[in-house]
Amino acid sequence: MNFILLAGILYALSGVDAQCDDKDLEIVCYWGSWSIYRKDIGHFNTSHINTDICTTVVYSFVGLDINMDITSLDTNADFGSNGGFANFINLKEKNPCLKTVLAIGGWNEGSIKYSVMAATDESRKKFAQSVLQFLVYYKFDGIDIDWEYPTIRGGLSQDGDNFAALLKEIKNKLSPWGLKLSIAVSIDDTLIGVGYKIRDIAKVIDSVNLMAYDYISSDSKVTGLSAPLSDIKTTISKWIDGGLPSKKLILGIPAYAKNFVLDDPNNNGIGAPVAGIGRPGLFTQEDGLLSYYEVLDILNVISDIHVEFSDGTNYAYYDDEWLTYDNEATVKTKVKHALDQNLGGIMMWALELDDFSGIYGDPYPLLNAIKSSIDEYQSSKIRNAK
Numbered sequence: 001m002n003f004i005l006l007a008g009i010l011y012a013l014s015g016v017d018a019q020c021d022d023k024d025l026e027i028v029c030y031w032g033s034w035s036i037y038r039k040d041i042g043h044f045n046t047s048h049i050n051t052d053i054c055t056t057v058v059y060s061f062v063g064l065d066i067n068m069d070i071t072s073l074d075t076n077a078d079f080g081s082n083g084g085f086a087n088f089i090n091l092k093e094k095n096p097c098l099k100t101v102l103a104i105g106g107w108n109e110g111s112i113k114y115s116v117m118a119a120t121d122e123s124r125k126k127f128a129q130s131v132l133q134f135l136v137y138y139k140f141d142g143i144d145i146d147w148e149y150p151t152i153r154g155g156l157s158q159d160g161d162n163f164a165a166l167l168k169e170i171k172n173k174l175s176p177w178g179l180k181l182s183i184a185v186s187i188d189d190t191l192i193g194v195g196y197k198i199r200d201i202a203k204v205i206d207s208v209n210l211m212a213y214d215y216i217s218s219d220s221k222v223t224g225l226s227a228p229l230s231d232i233k234t235t236i237s238k239w240i241d242g243g244l245p246s247k248k249l250i251l252g253i254p255a256y257a258k259n260f261v262l263d264d265p266n267n268n269g270i271g272a273p274v275a276g277i278g279r280p281g282l283f284t285q286e287d288g289l290l291s292y293y294e295v296l297d298i299l300n301v302i303s304d305i306h307v308e309f310s311d312g313t314n315y316a317y318y319d320d321e322w323l324t325y326d327n328e329a330t331v332k333t334k335v336k337h338a339l340d341q342n343l344g345g346i347m348m349w350a351l352e353l354d355d356f357s358g359i360y361g362d363p364y365p366l367l368n369a370i371k372s373s374i375d376e377y378q379s380s381k382i383r384n385a386k
């Protein structure tokens, strides 16, 4: 056996890390683990997670216990056979380069507990230690902090500084073991410089997942776009101008529609009065939200539906139903903008909301649109460079 062959074999046996290209653009895929409880075609477990396109998968959510330590919020989901941390981590067998991240927080956890946890140096250190222990015990590659949101929803004005101090503490704890730290942030621009001290955050964070959707609130009195491109461009600029290196910013894309009930079916443009929050989808069962496969169902079934393209996204209406959503074409425009701005990649909320099993075509249309848009962008750059 010659030396080069032997060296190659030793290299191959030495683990996969060396072969995983960290310089590639990120495709960050969130999974809402409660989707294991959905029925029929809505049911989503770890076997449905796409491990070819996603570079990072994010298990959502765990929370805080009474001691302000990290804890499971649903032991059946997190430790059961349907989903669970163990099955999630085992996805690395399908793709050894896949990064498995755990998200803590989310909308339902609220803000106050996080405000209290982050309030003192002692409680920050204690939490950071509990995160380190939790990650290594369950074998996650990193933590994503989804505090929704510092300084509001019951938080304090000091939350902004406390949040930055908290992230620094977590980073110091995690980095000796190479564990990653990311955050998910709101598009609310009143939080910039207040809840989000960008320059301080930028020093310690690996990436910032920009939740670039819900620009219109579910309790809005008039219709509006959930993820309009002009507003997204502004939000991206604010983070970069605020001091975040563009490569650390990941643009989020929604795989869901927000919907409303129109006051008057004949008044159906943007800014039309609404009678209330949208009716829940058959499978997702949540007011004001439809998964992309539920949107596709409507588009297929309702013959007199009107679809309009507006500001880099779409809205549609029929009778008194009004919805705002992205499709493959608008995803492509958003990806192009993100890459033009030299961002670090694209995020999708969430895997279980895309047409993951391909009821209306190939599986994962939106995730595939992200991937193919990135590939096209990169190959046209190479062509232009020649």
Ligand SMILES: *[C@@H]1O[C@H](CO)[C@@H](O)[C@H](O)[C@H]1NC(C)=O
Residues within 6 Å of the ligand: 043, 044, 045, 046, 047, 081, 082, 083
């Ligand atoms: C995951 O869902 C599929 C159906 O889509 C089902 O066949 C399989 O048994 C589920 N896995 C677990 C572990 O429940």
